[in-house]
Amino acid sequence: MKIDSVEAIPLTARLKKAQTTSQASYTEISICLVKVRTDEGIEGYGECLARFAPTAYADLINRTFAPKLIGKDPWAVDTLWNTMRKTLNGRPGGILIESIAGVDMALWDILGKSTGLSVRRLLGGRNAESVPAYASSVMVSDDMELEAEKLLLQGFKIIKIKIGNGIPTDIERVAHLRRLVGPDVALVTDVNFIYTEDEAETLSRRLAEHEVVWLEEPVVPENREGYKRLSRKSSIALAGGESEFVAAEFTDLIASGAVKFVQPDVTRAGGITECRKIALLADAFKARYAPHVGFSGILCVAASLHLAAAMPNTYAYECMINPNPFREELGLNPYGLAHQLVDGNAIVPERPGLGIDLDWKAVERLRTKI
Incomplete structure (x- = not known):
């Protein structure tokens, strides 16, 4: 062939x-x-x-x-x-x-x-039939009450909220979401590297009061030493990696323990071949794998789910909740979408390849x- x-x-x-x-x-x-x-x-x-x-x-x-x-x-x-x-x-x-x-x-x-064979089977490893999904994201401009009600009805057990509009506003929004979803739903936060190190440290202390699992991209991705310093002072785990491209760029962040949740994007970080290396590198240092999806399409969703189903250290897959034609219109047989979850998990079909017909x-x- x-x-x-x-x-x-x-x-x-x-x-x-x-x-x-x-x-x-x-x-x-x-x-x-x-x-x-x-x-x-x-x-x-x-x-x-x-x-x-x-x-x-x-x-x-x-x-x-x-x-x-x-x-x-x-x-x-x-x-x-x-x-x-x-x-x-x-x-x-x-x-x-x-x-x-x-x-x-x-x-x-x-x-x-x-x-x-499906890609998840070709990759070896766990070959899981489903993967935990986290809702991404409650955006800055969203009606939080409506979003929270919808996400709970869809069965999400992990929800991400976008913050980064000033620490008092951030804490108020996270506290409000915590009240809406209750104590049994995990919350993760994403500031899209808008803060300085000092601001991110202050934010982490305040977020810990609301049992937040991670603080994502707290500082600009170029500030590697800042990630390391912040991780030693932060009250919650740091997440990051969607801005990185290859496994070598992840090495210092992972080996130093700066990032506990590793988030490569399969459409950015060299595809399935390179993301597999990144996830296994993270596993060697007991960091968790949480593939990033963002504004990408249905093939990114599929590849991310197959990787997540195979890797030994998967925490959850990023299940996007806002409308996107690339996810909803390109595939004749899409999967991994918010309305398709089963008890908070995305099903990974056993179809040949990625299993998407365009x-x-x-x-x-x-x-x-x-």
Whole structure:
């Protein structure tokens, strides 16, 4: 079996509801879809983060990666990953690694389809049939009473709330959510690195009063030493990693104990191949794996769930609760969505590959207009 073609398709969608964090408000988002086809007619699908300028990702994949991959054995996933990595020199990251992520995901989809096995089974490990899900997120602009009622009815046992609008306001919102959901629901918080170290330390002490499990991205991701210092003073565990690209970038954060919950995004951090390395590195130091999904699409959901089902240290998968056409319209047979949970868990189907069939009419409807 050889790779016959590689095609990247940029997609852009308007959000029905603006998503507001401490950093910005988003009304339009993009991803880049990747389709890899073999000479046996097997197609695999993947997704790159490509939040902005998705046509640049498509150009890199179509013009630069594709000629290097065509004719190669798709089973050589590690070798092909390194082939793509060497396309640009310098430190790994940015558009290069995010583009590799989409191709890598498509290759794993092919491997599953060619063997009749799901990706979670191919990855080895636990091969769990379901994964705990956490609701993400109660946003800054949301009606908290309505959101809390909806999430409890959907069965969530872990809920994330976006904060970062000043410590007094943050504490007031977290306390209010705690009163609404009661003591048996775990709360996690995300400030999207809006605070200084000192502010984050103060915030952590106040959050501990409300039994918060983690404080996510408390400071800018570049401040590695700040993460380490803060972890020694923080009253609650730190979470992070959605801004990182490869396993090497996680090493100091994990080995130092700075981050107890590791959150790589499979559409950013080099795809399934690299995220597996990151999760297992975390496990070696007894840190937990909690894959990030964010504003990505249904293929990110699927790949994240298969990884979470296989890894030994999974805490929970990020189940997005706000409308997104890339999750709701691209797949003919989506799974892992909020309304599909069973007792707070996302079911991971035993279908070949990632188990997602794409709606090509939706793909064309969402194709980025140039």
